[in-house]
Amino acid sequence: MQRGIEFLGSEHAILCGAMSWVSERNLVSAISNAGGFGVIACGAMTPELLDAEIAATKALTSRPFGVNLITMHPGLFDLIAICARHQIGHVVLAGGIPPKGSIEALKEAGAKTICIPPTLALAKKYLRSGADALVIEGMEAGGHIGPVSTSVLAQEILPELSGDHLVFVAGGIGRGDMIASYLEMGASGVQLGTRFACATESIAHPDFKKAFFRAxxxxxxxxxxxxxxxxxxxxxxxxxxxxxxxxxxxxxxxxxxxxxxxxxxxxxxxxxxxxxxxxxxxxxxxxxxxxxxxAGQSVGMVTSEEPVAQIIAALMEECEAALARR
Known part of the structure; x- marks a missing residue:
């Protein structure tokens, strides 16, 4: 995980996937405070709302966190300006090909850019365009998904790119054993969403969490x-x-x-x-x-409300135990 840790500036190279209405100040700050890397889900926020959310998150953590921006947002460049004003160190561009000038604007602001390619060809294109890191996310993930599974994407992309580039793996990850497998394949870290959605610090409604526990x-x-x-x-x-x-x-x-x-x-x-x-x-x-x-297909591994620190500690223990067995 060392390359991912150095890139993110966190204790563990575990990103929280941006989940609209869930990945807000409380969960994001809790993940960063626990040694992971929280990411604010901007979604359809206005620049004013994003400004307030970043400020509120900063008040809850002094550790690094990022912001996820949707590339098709009509005010994308205004949102980038807000990130620049707050000196956000990492921005994830999701939901499509980043429009012309967006990666350049983030680099000018001193931010590292993370893109989410659905294919090897697009992964190479994003890197040529200046992306600093990639997240490859398979169809097991929750929310908007592509058609290819995480395991296949990992086999296609990691051997080709992970030697020279930072690649994080996402989609269907619920245990540390799986994190260990992707690290062995060359990943610099992982991204999880579903596993964190029902954390104690998540503001999701109790009935929303209960639906996850039953599923x-x-x-x-x-x-x-x-x-x-x-x-x-x-x-x-x-x-x-x-x-x-x-x-x-x-x-x-x-x-x-x-x-x-x-x-x-x-x-x-x-x-x-x-x-x-x-x-x-x-x-x-x-x-x-x-x-x-x-919700992602790892939802069956979410069985109770746990503090974020406990979730991350369990994932790391499982990961280390898996590597030790090998």
């Missing part, structure tokens, strides 16, 4: 696309009434499209609007039936 790996399913005319970005979440209704909604809208009752623009809008605010409803409001319970 197993098979309950964390990827959203289904019913009609190719109505593209759906796959999201992995716990199945509930909302996920069933979303499938029914797609069938209903496709039928309206066939009958000429709505045009393509309106049809796509109806699909997009279905989940509007659903993540907040689940995480903050505790609506576990209709909200979006984004």
């Amino acid at each position: 197993n790996a098979r309950d964390a399913v990827a959203s289904v696309q019913v009609d190719p005319r109505l593209p759906v970005i796959p999201v992995r979440a716990l199945k509930n009434k909302g996920t069933e209704e979303f499938t029914a909604k797609q069938v209903e809208v496709a039928k309206l499209l066939d009958e000429g009752k709505v045009d393509m623009g309106e049809a796509q809008l109806q699909i997009e609007h279905f989940w509007a605010g659903a993540l907040r409803r689940a995480v903050i409001g505790g609506d576990v039936e209709n909200g979006s319970l984004m």
Whole structure:
């Protein structure tokens, strides 16, 4: 882990994946204080909200933490300016190819840039564009996912790039034994989200946490696309009434499209609007039936509420024990 530790400035090269509404000041500061590397999920925040969140996090920890920015955010460069003003040392650019000038703007501000490539070709492109590190995330992860598993991505990318570059592995990691395996393959560290979502310090609603404790790996399913005319970005979440209704909604809208009752623009809008605010409803409001319970397949390993420090200590102990056995 040494290269990852030196890069992040943390005690352990364990990043917390950015989870909207969950990865905020309390969880982020707790992870950094426990020796990991917390990352604020900016999501759809305005520059003013991000400014306040960074300031509040700084008040809770003196240790390094990062910020995750969505590349398609209309105010991306304003958000980068906020990160620069706060002298944020690490910024994760997620959700697509970073727009022209974004990596350069972060470098100018003195920040290290982390990108999330879904393929080896894009990994190489991001590095050529100036990315300082990569996170390769497989389809086992929670939230928005790609089509390839973590183990396959790791086999494709780590042997090719980890010798000369910093590569962190994410998706489906719930135990230290698995961390050990990826470190042996050349990873500089790992990223976990689901494992931290129900930590004692997480502000997620008690009912949201209980849904995680009850769930197993098979309950964390990827959203289904019913009609190719109505593209759906796959999201992995716990199945509930909302996920069933979303499938029914797609069938209903496709039928309206066939009958000429709505045009393509309106049809796509109806699909997009279905989940509007659903993540907040689940995480903050505790609506576990209709909200979006984004979770990775490692959810079955989340069985109780534990302090972040305990989670990180257990992961490191398991990792060290696995390496010692070998």
